[in-house]
Amino acid sequence: MISPPVAKEISIAPMMERTDRHCRYFHRLLAPDVRLYTEMVVAQAVIKGDRQKLLRFDPVESPLALQLGGSDPALLAKAARIGEQWGYDEINLNIGCPSDRVQSGRFGACLMAEPEIVAASVNAMGEVVSIPVTVKTRIGIDDHDEYEYLAHFIETVAAAGCTMFIVHARKAILKGLLSPKENRSIPPLHYDVVYRLRQEFPELRIVINGGVRTTLDAKLHLKEVEGVMIGRQAYSDPYWLTELQGLLLPVGAKWKAPSRESIVKQMAEYAGRELSSGTRLHHISRHMLGLYSGQPGARAWRRFLSEGAVNPDSGPEILLESLRH
Ligand SMILES: Cc1cc2nc3c(=O)[nH]c(=O)nc-3n(C[C@H](O)[C@H](O)[C@H](O)COP(=O)(O)O)c2cc1C
Numbered sequence: 001m002i003s004p005p006v007a008k009e010i011s012i013a014p015m016m017e018r019t020d021r022h023c024r025y026f027h028r029l030l031a032p033d034v035r036l037y038t039e040m041v042v043a044q045a046v047i048k049g050d051r052q053k054l055l056r057f058d059p060v061e062s063p064l065a066l067q068l069g070g071s072d073p074a075l076l077a078k079a080a081r082i083g084e085q086w087g088y089d090e091i092n093l094n095i096g097c098p099s100d101r102v103q104s105g106r107f108g109a110c111l112m113a114e115p116e117i118v119a120a121s122v123n124a125m126g127e128v129v130s131i132p133v134t135v136k137t138r139i140g141i142d143d144h145d146e147y148e149y150l151a152h153f154i155e156t157v158a159a160a161g162c163t164m165f166i167v168h169a170r171k172a173i174l175k176g177l178l179s180p181k182e183n184r185s186i187p188p189l190h191y192d193v194v195y196r197l198r199q200e201f202p203e204l205r206i207v208i209n210g211g212v213r214t215t216l217d218a219k220l221h222l223k224e225v226e227g228v229m230i231g232r233q234a235y236s237d238p239y240w241l242t243e244l245q246g247l248l249l250p251v252g253a254k255w256k257a258p259s260r261e262s263i264v265k266q267m268a269e270y271a272g273r274e275l276s277s278g279t280r281l282h283h284i285s286r287h288m289l290g291l292y293s294g295q296p297g298a299r300a301w302r303r304f305l306s307e308g309a310v311n312p313d314s315g316p317e318i319l320l321e322s323l324r325h
Contacts, residue, residue: 008222010244011035013209013231014067014094014136022279023287024061025270029263030238031245036064040094042107043070043079055086065090067136069097069107071117073124080125080133091125093118095137098172098183109172112141115153119160126161134164139193140171147193154201164205166229167194195224215243222247237293260291264319271316281318285309300325
């Protein structure tokens with residue numbers, strides 16, 4: 001069974017080195033119903049690596065998707081099965097990431113050139129799990145940048161059972177000198193291409209991603225497609241998540257946003273629990289530096305927190321003290 005969730009949705013994008021379990025716990029306090037994604041985990045690592053380290057999460061993080069990287073259907077199926085057993089709500093396959101390391105292992109955006117492999121992977125995963133298997137992709141890669149190519153890719157993968165696609169509305173340039181960072185800003189955004197997919201594949205759930213920075217942007221996209229996925233802006237201004245939660249129907253209508261201060265206090269309690277099992281404060285607090293973004297005193301808060309938390313002996317009281325700034 002590979003059926004997707006039904007209501008319109010807002011999600012926070014998978015981001016390596018960012019959306020780890022501490023970040024997701026923090027985001028969950030800010031927005032109880034946005035969908036969260038892990039950083040990409042390579043299928044092989046899920047199978048052979050330290051699962052406790054790679055897969056562990058707090059139940060409050062749900063709804064939570066495990067993002068996998070890989071191109072071997074059998075390995076992906078094994079990893080997806082393990083993900084389901086660990087309690088994830090969705091398995092997402094990364095077909096959008098342009099980094100070199102990822103190209104050499106044949107995962108990520110380069111697989112847009114091989115729709116049959118992606119389809120076989122989706123099919124293999126769908127056969128062994130009962131949670132939704134979804135795909136995150138770009139609108140094209142290199143010379144494969146016409147709509148017809150994208151439509152063929154989507155059609156092929158959908159035929160294997162994927163009914164939800166998250167589409168980053170810019171192509172990836174792999175045969176160039178663009179860094180992964182440049183590949184997230186230089187190729188232009190073409191939201192119209194994603195909207196067209198929605199029109200031409202009405203049976204699929206299409207989630208749009210790329211460059212969404214304001215509540216108005218999100219609202220406009222939600223009129224056209226089933227969901228919006230937000231990465232960088234949500235990370236740098238996390239309190240914005242409380243506003244995004246308000247857009248989610250029907251839960252948003254009754255939503256009362258928590259204050260920043262109450263979030264910090266809850267994070268101090270979380271840090272207290274985590275530090276007793278060996279986590280360093282900095283690993284938690286680094287995700288919180290943008291909490292006061294745009295507010296008076298934001299810079300002092302950021303400085304106090306980043307300087308205070310690097311000391312290996314720092315405890316959760318640093319978070320509470322930071323409120324004075
Ligand atoms: C630091 C960083 C790490 C990322 N890591 C991943 C990843 O692991 N998997 C993935 O599919 N996309 C990854 N992305 C891409 C984002 O998921 C998203 O597609 C991209 O940032 C565009 O959305 P935005 O404009 O809202 O940030 C990453 C982006 C950033 C900034």
